[in-house]
Amino acid sequence: MSAPPPSLLDPSIFSSLEAKLQEETQVRDTLSQLVQRLDRAVATAQGLLSRVHSTPRARYPALVAQVEAAVKEEAAIISELEKVASQHPFYKYNQKWNRSIQHAIGTTIYCAWLGGFPSSSPSSSSEPEAASKPAAEIGRLLTLEEVGAIFSVPTNLKDRDAFHLTIEEYLLSLVDLTQDLSRLATNAVTLGDFQLPLTISAFVKDLFAGFQLLNLKNDIIRKRADSVKYEVKRVEDVVYDLSLRGLIQRPTAGDTEMESA
Amino acid sequence: MAGGTKRDYDGNVRAKSVQDLPRGRFHAMFETFRDELDEHYDRRERIIKASRDVTAQSKKIVKQPNQDFPKGIQQDIDTRLGEISKLLSGITADVQSINRYRYSFSLRCLEELVEALSFAHYLRHQTLITLEETQAAVPADIMLTPHDYMYGLFDLFGELMRFATVTTAQTGELVGDYERNILSDIQELGCSFEMLPQVPTKDFRSKVEVMRQSINKVEKLGYGLVVRGSERPKGWVPDMKDDDHRPVSPV
Numbered sequence: 291m292s293a294p295p296p297s298l299l300d301p302s303i304f305s306s307l308e309a310k311l312q313e314e315t316q317v318r319d320t321l322s323q324l325v326q327r328l329d330r331a332v333a334t335a336q337g338l339l340s341r342v343h344s345t346p347r348a349r350y351p352a353l354v355a356q357v358e359a360a361v362k363e364e365a366a367i368i369s370e371l372e373k374v375a376s377q378h379p380f381y382k383y384n385q386k387w388n389r390s391i392q393h394a395i396g397t398t399i400y401c402a403w404l405g406g407f408p409s410s411s412p413s414s415s416s417e418p419e420a421a422s423k424p425a426a427e428i429g430r431l432l433t434l435e436e437v438g439a440i441f442s443v444p445t446n447l448k449d450r451d452a453f454h455l456t457i458e459e460y461l462l463s464l465v466d467l468t469q470d471l472s473r474l475a476t477n478a479v480t481l482g483d484f485q486l487p488l489t490i491s492a493f494v495k496d497l498f499a500g501f502q503l504l505n506l507k508n509d510i511i512r513k514r515a516d517s518v519k520y521e522v523k524r525v526e527d528v529v530y531d532l533s534l535r536g537l538i539q540r541p542t543a544g545d546t547e548m549e550s551a
Numbered sequence: 552m553a554g555g556t557k558r559d560y561d562g563n564v565r566a567k568s569v570q571d572l573p574r575g576r577f578h579a580m581f582e583t584f585r586d587e588l589d590e591h592y593d594r595r596e597r598i599i600k601a602s603r604d605v606t607a608q609s610k611k612i613v614k615q616p617n618q619d620f621p622k623g624i625q626q627d628i629d630t631r632l633g634e635i636s637k638l639l640s641g642i643t644a645d646v647q648s649i650n651r652y653r654y655s656f657s658l659r660c661l662e663e664l665v666e667a668l669s670f671a672h673y674l675r676h677q678t679l680i681t682l683e684e685t686q687a688a689v690p691a692d693i694m695l696t697p698h699d700y701m702y703g704l705f706d707l708f709g710e711l712m713r714f715a716t717v718t719t720a721q722t723g724e725l726v727g728d729y730e731r732n733i734l735s736d737i738q739e740l741g742c743s744f745e746m747l748p749q750v751p752t753k754d755f756r757s758k759v760e761v762m763r764q765s766i767n768k769v770e771k772l773g774y775g776l777v778v779r780g781s782e783r784p785k786g787w788v789p790d791m792k793d794d795d796h797r798p799v800s801p802v
């Protein structure tokens with residue numbers, strides 16, 4: 291304990307901390323406002339989408355057009371969000387918006403699944419469907435990159451610190467989608483559409499197979515992805531009910547071993 | 552039903568039987584995701600491991616000054632700091648650019664490190680360490696955020712409180728010189744923190760709460776010295792079992 295220290299602390303320490311905290315508060319407030327607006331736009335799109343459960347397939351295009359417009363609203367807010375968020379470390383604030391973004395992604399992929407956002411670009415990754423059905427194709431899955439293109443924001447950025455859509459958000463929105471589709475399978479049957487459950491069943495199973503490829507740790511994705519198997523089962527039950535009563539075409543011989551018995 | 556990829560004890564992927572799963576429509580896409588997520592999980596694991604070790608070392612640095620200041624201490628602190636900087640160097644690549652904040656939760660060891668550094672600094676200089684001085688103790692490529700610094704300083708209160716208690720019991724007075732003692736220091740530091748704008752997180756609130764308790768304990772210490780100072784038998788330790796049973800440290 292040699293030279294007498296003038297004082298315990300340099301006042302600039304706390305004035306700079308205070309400035310930092312004030313700046314953070316401001317950023318949070320700005321982000322909160324944007325996220326609130328995004329949430330409202332997402333709620334609108336989700337509200338429209340919920341009508342699909344009481345809409346016969348022939349009227350999907352009209353509904354989808356409305357949802358597409360709602361998604362464009364979301365896109366406008368997301369691009370505002372991008373401008374603000376990219377000025378700060380992405381992961382410092384991303385928990386503020388990741389839920390809202392997840393739901394926005396959810397409305398977009400659901401809309402596309404119902405036939406929205408037709409793939410116009412030749413680089414689209416869904417060639418098998420494009421060949422089979424030229425009309426509004428149902429059951430198309432938008433990739434994360436395609437969603438990013440619709441929102442005009444980057445996806446899965448690793449080399450620079452800026453706003454983007456994350457893999458986690460996309461995967462969680464896929465789980466949300468399976469939940470809604472399993473509900474749709476039931477409701478389609480009620481409306482007399484016996485083919486849709488088959489499309490849904492194949493789709494949900496493929497997603498489930500995809501989720502099984504992931505090596506998940508004990509986190510939110512695992513927790514949510516675990517529920518996909520129940521959705522698969524729910525859709526399978528619908529398909530079972532239909533096939534038991536002969537309401538859908540039996541698979542052609544060779545598809546199943548049971549057929550030969 | 553087939554689970555995820557099977558792994559052996561060391562976490563290496565086991566060879567998968569080829570016809571394990573039919574290649575679904577989204578197989579390729581999910582494979583990309585799997586690789587990305589694996590990368591992320593591995594990175595996080597490395598950070599958590601290093602963080603745990605750095606925390607352990609930091610806690611040992613804190614422990615040392617509390618047991619007086621014999622000769623070997625500085626050497627011991629230096630060895631530990633060397634160890635810490637080696638550990639942190641190992642994960643430098645994992646916490647660059649966008650990943651610095653991504654893993655800030657896993658990298659909480661930096662708070663512990665700030666706590667240790669600030670305590671050692673206080674004992675040596677009776678002043679508060681600055682952000683720049685703490686940054687100097689970690690590899691230059693690892694950015695110490697104001698958050699790490701501030702939350703580390705919150706933990707300093709607990710150390711000061713323990714230090715004040717022990718030294719008061721040993722010497723019979725509040726340590727300090729130059730018209731300042733540990734009570735006035737901890738109060739001044741507390742005031743500075745109280746003046747800061749509130750952060751609306753649970754973490755912040757609990758840290759402030761613990762800080763107030765620590766200050767309160769040192770204040771009671773000062774009170775005890777004045778009121779019962781003369782009656783105090785040698786080796787007297789103030790009664791810390793006070794009214795509230797709240798935790799002393801937040802973790």
